[in-house]
Amino acid sequence: MTQPFDRAVAAHGATVLRVCRAVLGAGPDADDAWSETFLAALKAWPDLAEDTNLQAWLVRVAHRKAIDVTRARKRHAVPTECLPDTTSTIGIPGSGDDDLWGAVAALPERQRLAVAYHYVGGLTHVQTAELIGGSADAVRRAAADGVRALRGRIGTYAADEATTQGGAR
């Protein structure tokens, strides 16, 4: 790439953070995955082909970094008899916007990943299947099931959005 790297951060930073939050929950793990994604992207930047689809490329990097973050968390986990109080990874439960990330976090894993990479990250079902395994059709069904579940859980939010966007369609 010959364009200044900061433009990629400005253009895709928010989308990549949405993907990281959908995959890992809104919290420190998602922040770590975002940071690792853009640091890796900065390192690779001069050698990246000009015609690269940046969003799709960044989402794939984010997928690998999310796996790394998950593995690191498991490595550091210590078995214990009772769970200690921890900082919420979804903000303050029940506090407006965080309901959305909580609803996404509550989806079964394959639905959550299919929604994250297809709907949030903009990958095709085929590309998503390459990342999370299974067939494109299975990914399509998982994404559709995930969206149906989310519509039910965040119905109010979705209705508000439809109104503010003019309610066309």
Place this chain on the structure above:
Amino acid sequence: MSSFHEQVSAWPVADDDLAALHRRLEQDAQSAGVLDVAYRTVDTPVGPLLLAATTDGLVRVAYECEDFDRVLDILANRVSPRVLRAPKRLDDAATEIEEYFAGRRTGFDLPLDYALSSGFRQLVQRHLPHIAYGHTQTYKDVAAIVGNPKAVRAVGSACATNPLPVVVPCHRVLRTDGTLGGYIGGLAAKTALLTLEGAA
């Protein structure tokens, strides 16, 4: 009902969260040695200036009329595309420029990177900081001092393409008849700097 794709693009991500992540990226990039070009802008009496630095030093000062996007494109092409808004590396430069415009500083004490110029132009630009605050030289004077008295027009080009205006004081070079000549930041800016320095 809007499509789910459209709704997703409105899912909440606070600007503050993105700003905090950007600051963390600036630190990580610096630690990893991949912050090739750091930049920021500063507000001055002659308008916002863009400041950019490599690890070697200040590499570019640009006026808004030069188009900051275009300036960053050129930095990406000629220095490195690893360009990141990262104010910390420019702290010293921003402070000295602020002091200069407040009339509290008459010389800059900053490491400079002349990577964007070469040959005779760079030779001329390296001479310019030797013209003292509040003093001026003519294009002809400068040509003689750098050892090429006939290269008056080339001195003019060297001043016009100075990658570090204000800090490398091409504004202190005037025509032999005392008129201003050109300036990368526009004649109003050149006049403002000379007035500030008490040279006009």
